[in-house]
Amino acid sequence: MSAVLDHHGHDDHAHDHPxxxxxxxxxxxxxxxxxxxxxxxxVMLLSGGVLALTIRAELFQPGLQFVQPEFFNQLTTMHxxxxxxxxxxxxFVGFANWQIPxxxxxxxxxxxxxxNFSFWLLPxxxxxxxxxxxxxxxxxxxxxxxxxxxxxQMGVGMDMAIFAVHILGASSIMxxxxxxxxxxxxxxxxxxxxxxxxxxxxxxITAYLLIAVMPVLAGAITMVLTDRHFGTSFFNxxxxxxxxxxxxxxxxxxHPEVYIMILPAFGIVSEIIPxxxxxxxxxxxxxxxxxxxxxxxxxxxxxxxxxxxxxPVTGQIFFMYATMLIAVPTGVKIFNWVAxxxxxxxxxxxxxxxxxxxxxxxxxxGFTGIILSVAPLDIQLHDTYYVVAHFHYVLVAGxxxxxxxxxxxxxxxWTGHMYDEKLGKWHxxxxxxxxxxxxxxxxxxxxxxxxxxxxxxxxQFADFNALASVGGxxxxxxxxxxxxxxxxxxxxxxxxxxxxxxxxxxxxxTVPSPAPFHTFETPPVVK
Amino acid sequence: xxxxxxxxxIISGLHHAAMARAGRAAAAFGALAAxxxxxxxxxxxxxxxxxxxxxxxxxxRIAADQAWIHNFLLLxxxxxxxxxxxxxxxxxxxxxKSVGHKPADFHESTAVEIAWTVVxxxxxxxxxxxxxxxxxxxxxxxxxxxxxxxxxYQWKWGYxxxxxxxxxxxxxxxxxxxxxxxxxxxxxxxxxxxxxxNPLVVPVDQKIRMVVTANDVIHAWMVPAFGVKQDxxxxxxxxxxxxxEKVGTYRGQCAELCGKNHAFMPIVVEVKSRxxxxxxxxxxxxxxxxxxxxxxxxxxxxxxxARGEKVYASNCVACHQATGKGVPGAFPALEGSKVVLGxxxxxxxxxxxxxxxxxxPTAMASFKxxxxxxxxxxxxxxxxxxxxxxxxSVVQPRDITAARK
Numbered sequence: 066m067s068a069v070l071d072h073h074g075h076d077d078h079a080h081d082h083p084x085x086x087x088x089x090x091x092x093x094x095x096x097x098x099x100x101x102x103x104x105x106x107x108v109m110l111l112s113g114g115v116l117a118l119t120i121r122a123e124l125f126q127p128g129l130q131f132v133q134p135e136f137f138n139q140l141t142t143m144h145x146x147x148x149x150x151x152x153x154x155x156x157f158v159g160f161a162n163w164q165i166p167x168x169x170x171x172x173x174x175x176x177x178x179x180x181n182f183s184f185w186l187l188p189x190x191x192x193x194x195x196x197x198x199x200x201x202x203x204x205x206x207x208x209x210x211x212x213x214x215x216x217x218q219m220g221v222g223m224d225m226a227i228f229a230v231h232i233l234g235a236s237s238i239m240x241x242x243x244x245x246x247x248x249x250x251x252x253x254x255x256x257x258x259x260x261x262x263x264x265x266x267x268x269x270i271t272a273y274l275l276i277a278v279m280p281v282l283a284g285a286i287t288m289v290l291t292d293r294h295f296g297t298s299f300f301n302x303x304x305x306x307x308x309x310x311x312x313x314x315x316x317x318x319x320h321p322e323v324y325i326m327i328l329p330a331f332g333i334v335s336e337i338i339p340x341x342x343x344x345x346x347x348x349x350x351x352x353x354x355x356x357x358x359x360x361x362x363x364x365x366x367x368x369x370x371x372x373x374x375x376x377p378v379t380g381q382i383f384f385m386y387a388t389m390l391i392a393v394p395t396g397v398k399i400f401n402w403v404a405x406x407x408x409x410x411x412x413x414x415x416x417x418x419x420x421x422x423x424x425x426x427x428x429x430x431g432f433t434g435i436i437l438s439v440a441p442l443d444i445q446l447h448d449t450y451y452v453v454a455h456f457h458y459v460l461v462a463g464x465x466x467x468x469x470x471x472x473x474x475x476x477x478x479w480t481g482h483m484y485d486e487k488l489g490k491w492h493x494x495x496x497x498x499x500x501x502x503x504x505x506x507x508x509x510x511x512x513x514x515x516x517x518x519x520x521x522x523x524x525q526f527a528d529f530n531a532l533a534s535v536g537g538x539x540x541x542x543x544x545x546x547x548x549x550x551x552x553x554x555x556x557x558x559x560x561x562x563x564x565x566x567x568x569x570x571x572x573x574x575t576v577p578s579p580a581p582f583h584t585f586e587t588p589p590v591v592k
Numbered sequence: 593x594x595x596x597x598x599x600x601x602i603i604s605g606l607h608h609a610a611m612a613r614a615g616r617a618a619a620a621f622g623a624l625a626a627x628x629x630x631x632x633x634x635x636x637x638x639x640x641x642x643x644x645x646x647x648x649x650x651x652x653r654i655a656a657d658q659a660w661i662h663n664f665l666l667l668x669x670x671x672x673x674x675x676x677x678x679x680x681x682x683x684x685x686x687x688x689k690s691v692g693h694k695p696a697d698f699h700e701s702t703a704v705e706i707a708w709t710v711v712x713x714x715x716x717x718x719x720x721x722x723x724x725x726x727x728x729x730x731x732x733x734x735x736x737x738x739x740x741x742x743x744x745y746q747w748k749w750g751y752x753x754x755x756x757x758x759x760x761x762x763x764x765x766x767x768x769x770x771x772x773x774x775x776x777x778x779x780x781x782x783x784x785x786x787x788x789x790n791p792l793v794v795p796v797d798q799k800i801r802m803v804v805t806a807n808d809v810i811h812a813w814m815v816p817a818f819g820v821k822q823d824x825x826x827x828x829x830x831x832x833x834x835x836x837e838k839v840g841t842y843r844g845q846c847a848e849l850c851g852k853n854h855a856f857m858p859i860v861v862e863v864k865s866r867x868x869x870x871x872x873x874x875x876x877x878x879x880x881x882x883x884x885x886x887x888x889x890x891x892x893x894x895x896x897x898a899r900g901e902k903v904y905a906s907n908c909v910a911c912h913q914a915t916g917k918g919v920p921g922a923f924p925a926l927e928g929s930k931v932v933l934g935x936x937x938x939x940x941x942x943x944x945x946x947x948x949x950x951x952x953p954t955a956m957a958s959f960k961x962x963x964x965x966x967x968x969x970x971x972x973x974x975x976x977x978x979x980x981x982x983x984x985s986v987v988q989p990r991d992i993t994a995a996r997k
Contacts, residue, residue, distance in 0.1 A: 127780060127784065127785075128773070128774055128775065128776040128780065129774055129775060129776075130776065134852045134853060134854070134855060134856075135851075135852040138849070138851070138852065138854070206851070206852075207849070208849045212810060212848075212849070214808070214809050214810070214826060215809040215810065215849065215850065215851060218808075218809065218851065301827070302825075302826055302827015302828060303827060307827075307828070308810055308825050308826060308827070308828070309825060309828070342687075342695065343689070343695040344695045344696065344697070344699065345697070345699040346699065347698070347699050347700065348699070348700050348701075348705050349699070349700070350700075351700075351705050351709075373812060373821045373822060373823050373847075373848075374823045374825065374830070375804075375822055375823060375825075375830030375831070375832070377731070378727060378728055378731045381727050381731070382724055382727055385720070385723060385724075385727070386720055389716045389719065389720060390713075390716065392712060392716055393709060393712045393713050393716065396708065396709075396712040397705070397708060397709055397712075399676065400676070400708045401705075403676060403679055403680045403683070404704070405699075406680060406683045406684070406687065407679070407683050407687065407696075408683070408687050408693070408695065408696040408698075409683070409687050409693070409695045409696070410687065410688070410689040410693050410694055410695040411683075411684065411687055411688050411689060411693075412688070412689045412690070413684075413688075421680075421684070424680070425677065425680075428673070428676070428677075429673075432669040432672075432673065435665065435669065435719070436662065436665050436666075436669070439661060439665065439719065439723045440723065440727050441654075441657070441658060441661065441723055441726035441727050441729075441730050442658050442661055442662055442665070442723070442726075444658070444730065444819065444820070444821050445647060445655075445658050445662075445816060445819060445821065447821060447847070448812060448814075448821075448847040448848060449847070509643070509644065509645050509646075512644065512645065512646050512647050512662075513640040513641070513644035513645075513648075513816075514639075514640055514814070514816040514844065514845075515640070516814070516845050516846065516847045516854075516855075518849045518854060519845075519854065519855040520854075520855050521774060521785060521855045521856070522785065522855065523636060523639065523640060523783075523784050523785050523786050524633040524636075524642075524780050524782065524784050525633065525635065525636055525639065525640040525641060525642045525643070525644065526640060528642075528643050529643060
């Protein structure tokens, strides 16, 4: 294999792909497209973060200080849409693009031009979302869930959001087709399914989830669109429709969606923990089965988001049981990670810190998930800050921390330089501490009954809100350390070896750092 | 109603002491005058306590059960947390490369893996049993003593007493916090954003069935002290129930995003003793009666016409059409109609008795079920609507009263 690599060394590809801006606009190389995805998602993370900080500024104390309630609702809505569809999902696709071909020993993604298209759909969608703030009536203020009939009341910003989500959905579906095809057809000889790295497994399952549910979301928002403009009454009781049907359709998408955002995170953590424990991953096959079980269960739990709509007893009981069951495969994953660490020989570089931070804080989100799954108790907690705390524990400390972990883990392979360990550690500790300052008090607010999506609140909630706001600004600023660390690593630093980490396993570590433009043109053989 | 668990009393006690010192220091800074922290007020009666940490005990059995199961779940989670992270942090401490630990090479164990699949499953089953019992209890809205309909509007609540003592009472209930407080021009009160003009009033120790719906978008009717939260869905009716065990005032807020003033449509429920409730209901009914149509009084023409247009729209328009032109061959036109433009007696008789042709009743049935005011209003409306200009253009309710005899 080294002969292959030598042949395609660093200098001889100068003429085989465009340079300058064309390199990015016409990109068909999985690494370039991965880079585009990652930068796009980081820009979206900062944009969504600015919205979040505006929310936290308004909520710093009771009363209305900076924004009016209608604009506040636009902020919460767009914060959610941008973070889910603009930041977290594209970031994982960026990781998939960079890593999956290298991890399965493929030369590139299966459909290179479709790959280009699925990325370049994202910027127009982002512009539609951002631009919707400028149209009359402003951006949609119906919440990221876009519940009808409130979403039917909105102005033209709602239509822009619907089109943006359509475009993002199309992009996700194309990305998924690409990922599935690459994984199933382009693995190196000898790499059976049960020898695939766990990150590849989790993405394979995630891609199937995406293909299954993105069309459902597209259906739901198209129905909102026709209710708005073409005289249909899907969600209008006066015309024979049902507003709750929107929720059923939305959450049939929405619950698998949350696993779309966490399964690849499980994959990243499952790569990192063994490397820094200097051991093999414990229970590889049970990890694969647990991932698949979570994915399957995710299709039969959607109505736990709707316990307060007033569904029948049997409905509540069924969705409560199904939801509780998810704790079992999720628990298996946590236990497997801890067992991987057990009697290892651990070191604590930044990727490992973020991975352990992930396990620790994500598990707290898992506990609150169990508490919320108990339907009679969810009646108290539904639509309060408790839920806000819960999903930020799993999405920020879960998905986002895993993304940070993965970035520090693979960035030496991407740039050819080691990142600044000191900056990485600062980033981790600042993020972990400020994250908890921001979101832990929200559990108390929710238990005390503070509803979410509130522009103003009673005096008794003031201290915890002030604390959360202080934490929020700290968390936001901490991400600038990350930007600094990444930029510094791109510009230079200690040269990385091909192996990078002492115990790193997998095909990506067999190619030099930085990974050459083309890798594995002749497939490696896996024993 | 002030209810505090022991721990949080201690915590908030410490808190108050510390904050009082801080408060004196802060007062020295004029710039901080606008600062409105929680310690500036006390617990809200029937609402959240200052820096409340856990679910309150509530005043219904359901709320108490919820508080119990929450504490139980916390305990279970805490045990799992300690076990799992005890092992993890022990490992992080002991199995480090820097202390020279050499990695073991095990990577699976069927027995262990089965164990940590089965044990969590059993724990989950253990949690599901009490939860199931509670679901069934919460959903049982049968045999209510009092049924009240709550309707969510953008952005207030409407209440109608449908069945039981107080039947017929209705009211709108909206935020009573002055705008000046919201905008920071006045000091915020203890019940800031959780106070209304007309609270819902219910009797203590009675099963109250709340029938919840909405007029425009989805809202949610929530009162944490009762353990109740029910989405209000436009065009659909859902129900929930509570039985408050203590007299007092309890507060909640709208819990489903409903647009701009989502944060400004609270719910306040006054729980009264049975006697006080009876007194309140009787008084409220009297009050409503007083406001109701008085057939003896002399009505202004404009009022009669306005009212009559509504009566026409809900009773007459299907046949006689909005244009008053009727449907030729089936329903006669009222525009230029001889009956409408002729003497009042004939018109009133037609309204009260309907039209009988050849001994058989026609489609024009009697409308004697309408009130005197309604009939006078519609008669007056017709005598002045469209191109109609009748001689005696005003029919007063007392004319109907007289004609009924």
